[in-house]
Amino acid sequence: MLSLFQKTSAAHKSYSDCSGCGLCLLVCPVWHRKRDLQHSPQGWAKALQHGAAPGDLADAVQDCTLCRACDPVCPEQIDIGAMILKLRRQMAHPQTAALQGRMAAQARRPAPAHQEKTALLAGAALRAHPALLNRITALLGKAGAFAVAHDDGADISLALEAGVVVPPDRLAALIEPLRRADKIIVADGLLLPYLAQWLPAAKIYSLGETLSSLEAVRRNLRSTDLYMIEPRAYHADYVRLVKYYDRLRRERGCDFNLDLQRIAIPATARGLPQRLGLAMPDDDAQAHWVLHGRSITRIVVENLEDRAAFEKISGVPVVHLAELADD
Amino acid sequence: MIPEISDLALTEPGTIGPCHVGPDALQGIKRQQTNPTRWNGQGWHPFAAALRDSGIELRENIAACGTFATDAGGTAYGLPHGVVIARSTAQVAALLKAAQQLRVPVTVRGGGLTTEGESVAFGGVLLDMTGMSRVLHVDSAALTVRTEGGIFWHSLAEELRRYGMDYLSAPLNLTSSVGGTLGVGGIDVNSPRLGCSADQALSVQVVTPRGEIVECSDTQNAELFRRVILGYGQFGVITEATLKIRRYTPLRMHYFYYDSLRTAVEDMQLLNRNDASDYAGILTIMDCAVNLLVAFDSDEREAAFKENWQVQLRGHGEAGFALCMLRRYALRPWKLPEAWYLLQRKRELFPEFRRPEYLRDGLMHDRTVVFSRAVWKFWGSKQMVIPDLATSAEKFVAAVERGNAVCRKYFPHYTLYMVGIKLRAEHKPHYEMSCIPPDAEGWAYGCEFEPMMDDRVYSRDYLQSFKNAIYDIGVDLGGSYYRFGGMMKGYIRRVFGDEVVNRHLAMKREADPAMILNRDVIF
Ligand SMILES: Cc1cc2nc3c(=O)[nH]c(=O)nc-3n(C[C@H](O)[C@H](O)[C@H](O)COP(=O)(O)OP(=O)(O)OC[C@H]3O[C@@H](n4cnc5c(N)ncnc54)[C@H](O)[C@@H]3O)c2cc1C
Ligand code: SF4
Numbered sequence: 001m002l003s004l005f006q007k008t009s010a011a012h013k014s015y016s017d018c019s020g021c022g023l024c025l026l027v028c029p030v031w032h033r034k035r036d037l038q039h040s041p042q043g044w045a046k047a048l049q050h051g052a053a054p055g056d057l058a059d060a061v062q063d064c065t066l067c068r069a070c071d072p073v074c075p076e077q078i079d080i081g082a083m084i085l086k087l088r089r090q091m092a093h094p095q096t097a098a099l100q101g102r103m104a105a106q107a108r109r110p111a112p113a114h115q116e117k118t119a120l121l122a123g124a125a126l127r128a129h130p131a132l133l134n135r136i137t138a139l140l141g142k143a144g145a146f147a148v149a150h151d152d153g154a155d156i157s158l159a160l161e162a163g164v165v166v167p168p169d170r171l172a173a174l175i176e177p178l179r180r181a182d183k184i185i186v187a188d189g190l191l192l193p194y195l196a197q198w199l200p201a202a203k204i205y206s207l208g209e210t211l212s213s214l215e216a217v218r219r220n221l222r223s224t225d226l227y228m229i230e231p232r233a234y235h236a237d238y239v240r241l242v243k244y245y246d247r248l249r250r251e252r253g254c255d256f257n258l259d260l261q262r263i264a265i266p267a268t269a270r271g272l273p274q275r276l277g278l279a280m281p282d283d284d285a286q287a288h289w290v291l292h293g294r295s296i297t298r299i300v301v302e303n304l305e306d307r308a309a310f311e312k313i314s315g316v317p318v319v320h321l322a323e324l325a326d327d
Numbered sequence: 328m329i330p331e332i333s334d335l336a337l338t339e340p341g342t343i344g345p346c347h348v349g350p351d352a353l354q355g356i357k358r359q360q361t362n363p364t365r366w367n368g369q370g371w372h373p374f375a376a377a378l379r380d381s382g383i384e385l386r387e388n389i390a391a392c393g394t395f396a397t398d399a400g401g402t403a404y405g406l407p408h409g410v411v412i413a414r415s416t417a418q419v420a421a422l423l424k425a426a427q428q429l430r431v432p433v434t435v436r437g438g439g440l441t442t443e444g445e446s447v448a449f450g451g452v453l454l455d456m457t458g459m460s461r462v463l464h465v466d467s468a469a470l471t472v473r474t475e476g477g478i479f480w481h482s483l484a485e486e487l488r489r490y491g492m493d494y495l496s497a498p499l500n501l502t503s504s505v506g507g508t509l510g511v512g513g514i515d516v517n518s519p520r521l522g523c524s525a526d527q528a529l530s531v532q533v534v535t536p537r538g539e540i541v542e543c544s545d546t547q548n549a550e551l552f553r554r555v556i557l558g559y560g561q562f563g564v565i566t567e568a569t570l571k572i573r574r575y576t577p578l579r580m581h582y583f584y585y586d587s588l589r590t591a592v593e594d595m596q597l598l599n600r601n602d603a604s605d606y607a608g609i610l611t612i613m614d615c616a617v618n619l620l621v622a623f624d625s626d627e628r629e630a631a632f633k634e635n636w637q638v639q640l641r642g643h644g645e646a647g648f649a650l651c652m653l654r655r656y657a658l659r660p661w662k663l664p665e666a667w668y669l670l671q672r673k674r675e676l677f678p679e680f681r682r683p684e685y686l687r688d689g690l691m692h693d694r695t696v697v698f699s700r701a702v703w704k705f706w707g708s709k710q711m712v713i714p715d716l717a718t719s720a721e722k723f724v725a726a727v728e729r730g731n732a733v734c735r736k737y738f739p740h741y742t743l744y745m746v747g748i749k750l751r752a753e754h755k756p757h758y759e760m761s762c763i764p765p766d767a768e769g770w771a772y773g774c775e776f777e778p779m780m781d782d783r784v785y786s787r788d789y790l791q792s793f794k795n796a797i798y799d800i801g802v803d804l805g806g807s808y809y810r811f812g813g814m815m816k817g818y819i820r821r822v823f824g825d826e827v828v829n830r831h832l833a834m835k836r837e838a839d840p841a842m843i844l845n846r847d848v849i850f
């Protein structure tokens with residue numbers, strides 16, 4: 001009886017169910033830059049529905065930034081992120097062998113198991129900024145014992161992004177040492193939903209949410225700040241986080257990189273070629289769009305990548321969330 | 328007798344060809360016109376070469392053409408020979424010049440949210456206007472915006488909000504484009520006060536079917552302006568528009584529930600006549616739960632409504648309506664499945680309209696996002712059949728009740744959406760042969776009849792006969808429609824009469840001698 005009142009359940013939804021509503025396109029940074037339907041989930045779904053093969057969409061699908069803004073807006077509940085990764089898997093990538101090699105090497109060096117109940121997967125960007133990482137560990141340390149994971153799955157993240165299958169031994173090498181942790185904090189938003197699948201017993205949080213929940217950080221947010229939410233983690237847990245950040249806005253009064261659909265506008269627009277280092281990032285237009293028409297005095301970022309993008313084009317100070325905490 | 332293919336290929340633009348799908352397969356079902364024959368491709372190669380010589384990117388691959396194979400309706404299918412993404416007015420002008428010369432059909436597409444195939448190309452070139460979708464200038468002091476014609480209303484809203492501004496009225500779906508709406512209408516829940524979207528255009532830049540670039544307004548090239556606004560894309564491609572805007576305000580929302588369509592419509596008309604609210608519209612779950620939505624931009628307007636008009640409304644609050652329903656179904660136990668449906672629908676719909684991230688201090692923010700997302704979530708699907716009727720205020724109740732009876736006959740579940748449109752006396756010339764019915768004075772009223780597909784599969788002919796049954800009411804009452812194209816093309820003469828249609832056809836032939844621009848929408 002109930003099926004009479006519901007649309008087909010989410011489990012059965014794929015590109016063939018796309019109604020062409022275009023809501024995904026409105027939030028897509030790549031469409032925003034190119035204004036070309038063929039660079040949008042709507043374009044891919046419609047092309048596939050009407051006779052195109054995955055190979056016909058190769059360039060556009062590689063340009064996708066995997067910000068996953070399109071996922072929560074799709075009224076048909078198509079898992080667009082999965083659709084994109086599936087398309088990428090179907091397109092042999094020249095870097096596949098290199099990525100596989102990297103994962104194989106990492107699998108041969110398993111990290112020691114963590115004893116602590118909380119683990120931080122810091123990611124390559126934070127590791128490149130030891131002072132900031134120290135600050136973060138000090139802040140999190142005050143909240144309880146925790147460990148920085150030796151293996152933060154950077155190679156896995158890149159492989160997932162490229163649509164390269166992660167071998168079971170590499171996956172095991174990442175998750176086995178984390179088995180004892182009941183809380184995992186992850187800086188790389190792409191990994192967040194995967195960790196939730198791989199470690200169902202643990203609670204997985206983004207670094208942004210974790211830091212912004214700390215009173216020492218939160219109280220220093222100002223009403224004239226622009227707070228940059230890291231899009232990948234946000235969109236992966238949208239239903240919960242939209243409420244979380246709305247509460248933060250009410251409490252602190254700062255502006256967010258949210259559009260009218262409450263979707264996070266990314267500061268960068270890096271597709272697979274940029275992620276793999278095959279092309280130079282060109283984030284200026286995207287970062288300009290985030291700032292367009294806003295009067296703010298400071299930008300607070302959850303993600304280090306955003307800091308670099310804004311420092312290049314904005315005239316206001318740009319700080320990482322962890323830097324807000326009183327010393 | 329099945330017509331010869333050669334007859335179909337030679338069907339004269341501006342006339343209605345015979346049905347080639349299956350004239351003998353529709354026994355007992357009245358069918359006015361089927362999707363047009365695909366253009367025969369004569370002249371395509373020189374046209375493609377001309378475009379490439381002018382540096383215009385033309386895509387002929389299946390990925391590009393397949394993307395545009397259908398519109399939101401999902402019942403009309405056609406493939407263009409090639410796709411061009413509009414990038415500049417000069418490029419559009421060059422394309423139209425070549426198309427006119429080589430007699431290549433051009434189908435202009437904005438959001439593609441038509442439901443009768445108006446934005447589907449049955450051969451020829453598809454011009455995707457969303458490539459021209461940038462805001463050019465916001466004038467917060469003069470309260471105007473200059474924008475490219477392919478912009479989605481929602482993208483316009485995103486940019487205007489950065490200036491604390493908003494557009495006046497636009498369709499509740501987020502992805503209609505400005506150009507695609509100015510040519511058709513654009514109805515919002517504030518249209519009873521502000522008119523349709525097309526009325527908000529102060530001036531537009533148009534590329535005529537001969538490829539000339541013309542700026543037009545009520546005072547400059549006024550005749551062209553009259554033809555382009557509400558002209559179903561027949562007299563030019565809208566490449567830029569200057570629109571009125573206003574300061575953004577959140578909404579004070581009120582909902583009144585009725586179990587009678589007539590009473591709800593009468594109350595809505597009462598509010599409109601007396602300028603008692605800033606927004607008013609009716610959304611129903613079949614004809615059992617009729618919701619009159621009333622909203623305000625300011626506390627003052629809300630207070631005035633509460634003082635003067637609220638007591639005159641015959642609708643109930645939520646609790647009162649629940650009691651009313653309880654009584655109704657207690658006396659009619661055989662209708663319990665209907666009651667169950669209403670309950671389920673309410674449980675799904677209500678939270679969507681009350682999502683906390685859009686409600687602050689009792690005010691609704693970003694109403695267009697809230698309503699549009701709900702529209703897609705609960706009514707959107709790969710196939711959408713949304714016939715509509717537009718009539719004068721006096722005939723509206725009859726139109727709604729008759730249309731409702733048709734819905735009841737064809738579908739177990741459906742929704743009606745009704746809004747008034749304030750007419751502007753000075754825009755009367757725009758309204759001729761448009762969605763605004765010829766006899767409407769003061770306000771026109773529109774009702775959309777949207778069946779819920781409920782995961783069932785209906786044949787195309789079943790859906791078509793439903794649409795015909797609704798459209799026939801319009802002919803009978805002397806009304807008009809929001810949608811033309813495809814099957815609807817046959818109605819243009821039936822509702823407006825030969826004299827008016829022939830006059831417009833003569834103007835069209837003058838402006839577009841090869842009849843290339845948006846063929847088969849109305850001519
Ligand atoms: C789910 C849904 C909800 C809707 N809700 C509403 C609503 O609340 N209110 C309302 O008014 N309508 C509504 N509509 C109807 C829709 O808004 C209209 O059909 C509107 O015209 C679509 O705009 P578009 O940009 O998608 O135009 P398209 O579908 O792309 O084109 C419409 C017509 O205009 C022509 N055209 C497109 N762009 C241009 C241009 N730049 N210059 C010249 N001609 C052009 C096309 O050739 C076509 O004939 C709804 C439709 C759907 C599917
Ligand atoms: S993931 Fe982001 S970039 Fe990729 S299609 Fe979706 S919205 Fe666009």
Ligand code: SF4
Nearest residue numbers: 018019021022024074
């Ligand atoms: S949001 Fe979903 S249904 Fe709508 S166009 Fe995108 S993929 Fe298709």
